[in-house]
Amino acid sequence: MKVLLVHDSKFGNGEKVAKSIVKAFDGSEIKSVHNKNIKPKDAVEYSADVLIIGNAVRMFRMSGSAKRWLKKFNRILTKQDKSIPFGISFITHMRPIEKIESHLIKFHKYLMGIESIINVYPEYILAQVEDIEGPLRSGVLTEIEAQSSVLVKWINSIDI
Numbered sequence: 001m002k003v004l005l006v007h008d009s010k011f012g013n014g015e016k017v018a019k020s021i022v023k024a025f026d027g028s029e030i031k032s033v034h035n036k037n038i039k040p041k042d043a044v045e046y047s048a049d050v051l052i053i054g055n056a057v058r059m060f061r062m063s064g065s066a067k068r069w070l071k072k073f074n075r076i077l078t079k080q081d082k083s084i085p086f087g088i089s090f091i092t093h094m095r096p097i098e099k100i101e102s103h104l105i106k107f108h109k110y111l112m113g114i115e116s117i118i119n120v121y122p123e124y125i126l127a128q129v130e131d132i133e134g135p136l137r138s139g140v141l142t143e144i145e146a147q148s149s150v151l152v153k154w155i156n157s158i159d160i
């Protein structure tokens, strides 16, 4: 299985989350990279089975760079008549979930609406930071590792 994780980490918290998620994909070929370091066209060429897209809540909304990157990625996949079997998102945030849920739902709906991603993981993977630049709250990475094992089981349960 080929896994491409594209994050949008500014202070390194999302990058730590990325490292914890990919641990569950032990034995897979993994590329984990900031979205500014991989062009959507190169990501399409990588031909991943799983795309994990990281985003953050900033300024009371989802940061726009992940969405812009996904939009271009989808445009290229569609143009080349290609698709990617699995899509998963993770989001870092500081404010409590109930305060940001509308942004999460909107981003998740956006991901579900991308026609070139066939199966979107129905859960959000969330990681809360303590302060504006982090660090991650205690226990978050352990929780992420447990959730990631569940998501690998979800992938393995779907015939493609």
Ligand SMILES: Cc1cc2nc3c(=O)[nH]c(=O)nc-3n(C[C@H](O)[C@H](O)[C@H](O)COP(=O)(O)O)c2cc1C
Binding pocket: 008, 009, 010, 011, 012, 013, 014, 015, 056, 057, 058, 059, 060, 061, 092, 093, 094, 095, 096, 100, 129, 131, 132, 133, 134
């Ligand atoms: C300018 C700025 C605005 C932010 N606004 C919010 C916000 O509205 N809601 C929230 O939950 N977190 C907010 N945060 C915290 C970010 O979610 C946090 O910096 C980010 O998730 C950390 O991940 P990173 O280190 O991977 O960038 C803000 C952070 C910055 C720097």
